[in-house]
Amino acid sequence: SLLSAAGAEPGRRPLAVAAVLPAGGCGERMGVPTPKQFCPILERPLISYTLQALERVCWIKDIVVAVTGENIEAMNSIIQKYHHERISVVEAGVTRHRSIFNGLKALAEDQPDSKLCKPEVVIIHDAVRPFVEEDVLLKVVIAAKEHGAAGAIRPLVSTVISPSADGCLDHSLERARHRASEMPQAFLFDVIYEAYQQCSDYDLEFGTECLQLALKYCHTKAKLVEGSPDLWKVTYKRDLYAAESIIKERISQKICVVMDTKEGEEPVGHLLEEVLKSELNHVKVTSGALCHASGDLEQIISEQCYNFVCVNIMTSDFQETQKLLSIVEESNLSILYPVVVVSVHFFDIKSVPLSQKMEDLMWIREFAKEVRKRNILLCGLLICYPQDEQKLQESLRQAAIIIAALIKERNSGLVGQLLVA
């Protein structure tokens, strides 16, 4: 198991691991008034994504977040709203090092009123690196257990130079002999806590980074661990854009086509499923039955599918879609990410005029307004049926393009619209 991988030997206590997240920065490089860790991505603050990434790792027992006094209330609301667990909030210091030190103090056993336990190993991570994976966390923890300190590194993207006093090039550094020091880092708690206790005021203000403090004050040489590109730090506005696109891409990997339970009765629903599979590369298309008893949908939701295409055939009501919406609402799926639901309506243009049908369906707008409050983005999509085979294929391909656009953009400005394939 991961716990034994993280250092526990048979018959011994599992390794106690906690994490400290300094989040007191004011984001002056961003060019935006909100500190970057609180900037919204799909309406959720960046720091919540980072907390989610750490929470997923079951062997991290406590997560201590240091935020400035004025943000403590906001931080507590975030924890509550997004159902975060194992999080303690402490007040940040005026520098990054002082914030980390405050987090470590909260974990130290000599705090009388604390519910936290002193861990053997502590991870230090940034609130603005939301894409950290369990594997690199595990690697730095194991290396810290052995070496006392460890940190993730990356190759340099740019050449690093040393300027002379007159603003000219003194020399370029050899790129192959240097690395960028990134996060996460991990330490034996006693090593890093000792380093901070010994640390000079000057280093608490201006010191470069934790690995260097462990070296300077505890003579602990950190083990360096190669990290992946997604450890990057959200620093500039462009990084927020990149983070949003990455998050949108990740939650757009799966689509579930929801049909009535009666197998074989909805060939056109299955046709749509097939076209989605062939047209949308890199997307996993599954199908699920609406019948509560089957448990299909609950299973699919538990596997974090955030996109649903609900097939309604020859009806002007939203019965199927309504069933789906209540299952999604009950599941809490939309707490962390906006869920896209496309209510697809196959209808016979010969028996009902398009215009009539559209009028019937216009009340999808009211519906959409309602579920929008619970972070569900509902749109309608009309497909003419029956048509001759070639035209139907063309309509289904068009439907796939529209569905892909709605899922990709996840723009709440388009909810309640009735689109036509």
Added chain:
Amino acid sequence: SLLSAAGAEPGRRPLAVAAVLPAGGCGERMGVPTPKQFCPILERPLISYTLQALERVCWIKDIVVAVTGENIEAMNSIIQKYHHERISVVEAGVTRHRSIFNGLKALAEDQPDSKLCKPEVVIIHDAVRPFVEEDVLLKVVIAAKEHGAAGAIRPLVSTVISPSADGCLDHSLERARHRASEMPQAFLFDVIYEAYQQCSDYDLEFGTECLQLALKYCHTKAKLVEGSPDLWKVTYKRDLYAAESIIKERISQKICVVMDTKEGEEPVGHLLEEVLKSELNHVKVTSGALCHASGDLEQIISEQCYNFVCVNIMTSDFQETQKLLSIVEESNLSILYPVVVVSVHFFDIKSVPLSQKMEDLMWIREFAKEVRKRNILLCGLLICYPQDEQKLQESLRQAAIIIAALIKERNSGLVGQLLVA
């Protein structure tokens, strides 16, 4: 003028400046098969944006791009398709330095069959840094004229460390004493050409960067120039996402509301304009008359407005929108960026049933398909009119949200749809 700012003194020839763009890389860091300089952003290859950024600078006389043999044809198609000017294509070498050297050779006067002239100063820039501005180009050129060499620098984002042989931390570099060396760089042509001619095979394969070559082979100490954050290099897939978002944001800054010429006859058109102004922060909303004679629209198009809202009142046809579309098509505006046109239709729900109106307007789909070929993204938007004042305001606000979504996402999958505010 810029030319004199760039070093020409009164009565003397203006400074001759050219640029070399190495673009032979294969983009292995990107995790995508296409070399990153050819990755599409809004369907146009990244390198075309960089060429556009250099072309805008009128005092850069020639731009030499070095691409691998297999990409020369593709590069020539890009130049033709996007109307690039002052570009010469040469074959890249197997390393970045060899590609730059090939570009310099093409500019050197001793090339008999070349139409290019040897410049006094040469800029070296990356094909994957599309957001370079004229001011930093000017700064490096002026500094190169004075010092022989110059390059843009940026503060370090991460601490740089030096690992020991066993993969542990040897020491961290002092962040304040180092900088990241970025592009553009500029050189007196004779300096950098001499450096490359003297350059060892080893340095042509493994040498770090041009500034260091000028130092090593010509004893020229480059002047360092502080650059802005947008000099960053598109390196990883996330950078492509960021670049796309930045480009989309830039072309979404202006909206033109297009109305019939007869002033005062379209109060509701002006109401929409007012609501767009108040609801869409950071967007400049102007209005223009459709009448060819007025020249309004031609002026607005020449100022690079890529978003149009065309107001049609009480008609089921697209006369206004058609006029607008032909003006946009004639202007070549959509060669570089997709242009969004929202055909807004105010209609009286009492005199014509909504469903009837919608059917009339369904042929916007055929229209949209047609103009899509010329990079124009057309959608329809219905607004009920007249309504009581409060309801109308609500509809106009809803319209503003929908228009903002269409402009922001610029997703061709949604063209031809008829939306309802």
